[in-house]
Amino acid sequence: MTVRLPEGDLRERLERYLEGFREHVELDEAGLEGNLVRVVVEPGAVPRVLTVAREALGIMHLSFITVVDRRGHFDLTYELLDLRGGRVQVRTTLEDEEPVMESVTGIYPTANWHEREAYDMFGIAFRGHPDLRRVYTWQDHFDHHPLLKSFEISTKRTFEGLR
Amino acid sequence: MMLREEERRHTETVTLSGRMSDRLVRPDIRDEFGLETMDMNMGPQHPSMHGLLRLILELDGETIVRCDPVMGYLHRCQEKIAENRLYPAVIPLTDRLDYLANIHNEHGYCMAVEDLMDVEVPPRAEAIRVLMSELMRLASHIPSIGFLLLELGAFTPILYGFRERERIQDIFEAITGARMMFHYIRIGGVKADLPEGMEERIWNYIESLEASFKRDFIDLIEGNEIFVARTRGVGKITPQKALEIGLTGPPLRCTGVDFDVRRDYPYSWYPNVEFDVVTDEAGDVEASYRVRVRECYQSMRIIKQVLEKMPEGEVMADLGRRLRPPEGEGFGRVESPRGEFAVHVVSDGTDVPYRVHYRDPSFVNMQMLQEIVPGHYLPDIMPIMGLIDPVSGGWDK
Numbered sequence: 197m198t199v200r201l202p203e204g205d206l207r208e209r210l211e212r213y214l215e216g217f218r219e220h221v222e223l224d225e226a227g228l229e230g231n232l233v234r235v236v237v238e239p240g241a242v243p244r245v246l247t248v249a250r251e252a253l254g255i256m257h258l259s260f261i262t263v264v265d266r267r268g269h270f271d272l273t274y275e276l277l278d279l280r281g282g283r284v285q286v287r288t289t290l291e292d293e294e295p296v297m298e299s300v301t302g303i304y305p306t307a308n309w310h311e312r313e314a315y316d317m318f319g320i321a322f323r324g325h326p327d328l329r330r331v332y333t334w335q336d337h338f339d340h341h342p343l344l345k346s347f348e349i350s351t352k353r354t355f356e357g358l359r
Numbered sequence: 360m361m362l363r364e365e366e367r368r369h370t371e372t373v374t375l376s377g378r379m380s381d382r383l384v385r386p387d388i389r390d391e392f393g394l395e396t397m398d399m400n401m402g403p404q405h406p407s408m409h410g411l412l413r414l415i416l417e418l419d420g421e422t423i424v425r426c427d428p429v430m431g432y433l434h435r436c437q438e439k440i441a442e443n444r445l446y447p448a449v450i451p452l453t454d455r456l457d458y459l460a461n462i463h464n465e466h467g468y469c470m471a472v473e474d475l476m477d478v479e480v481p482p483r484a485e486a487i488r489v490l491m492s493e494l495m496r497l498a499s500h501i502p503s504i505g506f507l508l509l510e511l512g513a514f515t516p517i518l519y520g521f522r523e524r525e526r527i528q529d530i531f532e533a534i535t536g537a538r539m540m541f542h543y544i545r546i547g548g549v550k551a552d553l554p555e556g557m558e559e560r561i562w563n564y565i566e567s568l569e570a571s572f573k574r575d576f577i578d579l580i581e582g583n584e585i586f587v588a589r590t591r592g593v594g595k596i597t598p599q600k601a602l603e604i605g606l607t608g609p610p611l612r613c614t615g616v617d618f619d620v621r622r623d624y625p626y627s628w629y630p631n632v633e634f635d636v637v638t639d640e641a642g643d644v645e646a647s648y649r650v651r652v653r654e655c656y657q658s659m660r661i662i663k664q665v666l667e668k669m670p671e672g673e674v675m676a677d678l679g680r681r682l683r684p685p686e687g688e689g690f691g692r693v694e695s696p697r698g699e700f701a702v703h704v705v706s707d708g709t710d711v712p713y714r715v716h717y718r719d720p721s722f723v724n725m726q727m728l729q730e731i732v733p734g735h736y737l738p739d740i741m742p743i744m745g746l747i748d749p750v751s752g753g754w755d756k
Binding site: 199201231256257258259260262263264265273275277279280281283304305306308309310313317330331332333334342343347349351 | 430439598604615616617699713
């Protein structure tokens with residue numbers, strides 16, 4: 197009972213990934229940079245891209261999900277590793293005041309806590325998540341999402357006078 | 360802020376104590392003998408817990424039915440603090456993430472900012488970084504072997520483990536000036552060159568450690584009847600499951616998956632040294648112990664090679680006083696003793712990061728508790744924690 201990890205030339209493999217994504221999903225933008233395949237899609241297409249990555253291309257590892265609050269919309273980055281030098285970044289933009297995103301826990305179960313963290317910190321609701329609770333802050337009586345740019349901290353400092 | 364529908368649906372079954380068990384939601388639930396399961400709270404203050412972690416356990420007799428980790432007791436919202444600091448001022452904060460492997464956190468963050476700014480780090484600085492990382496790995500793996508044994512009731516290995524950690528900390532103190540919160544790796548290099556005679560001192564220490572390592576950490580433990588009875592087959596996990604959960608580091612390698620960031624995503628000075636990626640087939644607590652022990656030997660091997668091949672030259676790139684990275688994104692990924700530590704830094708062109716995201720291995724590996732612990736006996740939780748070896752500052756950020 198072993199896991200098959202990818203073999204062969206890195207460059208060839210990355211091109212195969214890019215082709216695979218192009219074949220199965222409509223991409224807004226895609227490209228190769230170094231050891232990185234960069235894919236930009238609509239929010240609704242993210243689960244399909246990740247399904248292709250796992251089922252058809254055999255990329256086993258979801259490294260992290262980063263959310264960036266751009267004041268008005270959210271940028272989401274899903275970083276996948278094929279564990280042999282290749283990286284795939286799936287990016288999407290959520291244009292919503294109250295963002296809802298499709299959960300990818302059914303595809304990469306490790307996304308469970310990553311999505312809980314994103315929900316806790318940014319208030320992004322993941323549709324279809326099995327257990328969407330806050331992971332760090334209080335479960336009750338706390339209606340804030342601390343990493344939103346609209347959440348001001350009391351010790352905010354500026355560095356104007358510094359050289 | 361109004362609760363959204365999604366949120367409301369989930370808060371219905373959520374109380375202060377996390378998710379309620381089925382028994383509380385449906386009080387009439389009984390097993391075949393008419394007996395109920397029991398909810399039990401383990402932690403947050405628990406003598407054998409790795410820091411502040413609370414586990415809500417549902418027990419059927421002494422068998423665990425459900426394990427629900429509740430985190431956040433050490434949450435400082437590091438990522439928010441980092442958004443209000445200058446780029447170099449984030450480095451001392453990263454020391455407080457995984458406080459048993461500070462150098463790796465600093466290294467990951469600095470790599471991300473260097474990626475953002477396209478900085479060329481001098482080779483001597485890279486070699487010193489690798490040297491420090493591997494010393495740090497020894498200083499983290501050796502006590503963690505001790506912790507595992509302490510949780511099984513053996514007191515000696517933790518004393519030996521901390522004796523070695525103390526010696527490594529003395530070396531760190533001589534190099535960086537601090538025993539734990541080093542602030543040594545800087546953006547573009549390291550703070551200062553190694554002091555006079557330090558290379559020889561590290562060499563001598565590694566020689567003495569090599570001489571005593573087998574006696575103190577292998578002969579004493581491996582094959583011990585109690586150790587085997589408590590760890591063999593406990594926390595057993597298949598490679599497929601490990602990859603699904605997203606495990607990295609020793610918990611992944613002990614299942615036989617051959618993945619190490621140092622080799623597969625080479626960074627810093629690692630392409631210049633030779634080492635083996637240690638794996639084991641069993642995938643249980645005993646296997647994770649074996650992996651850690653053998654990784655210590657690899658670390659010693661790397662340290663010796665670095666000392667032999669140490670390049671001369673500067674240890675810091677000239678970046679000017681105030682860092683203003685261009686707009687864009689940077690990534691750093693290192694192999695910390697617990698697994699893959701990754702940093703994602705987003706810049707908006709000012710001197711303060713727009714967003715810093717840490718992917719901490721302790722946090723991700725802890726998901727294993729939910730998946731693996733059910734079906735085990737209550738006293739098996741602590742060996743499984745020893746397999747994951749999480750650090751409170753890491754999983755809580």
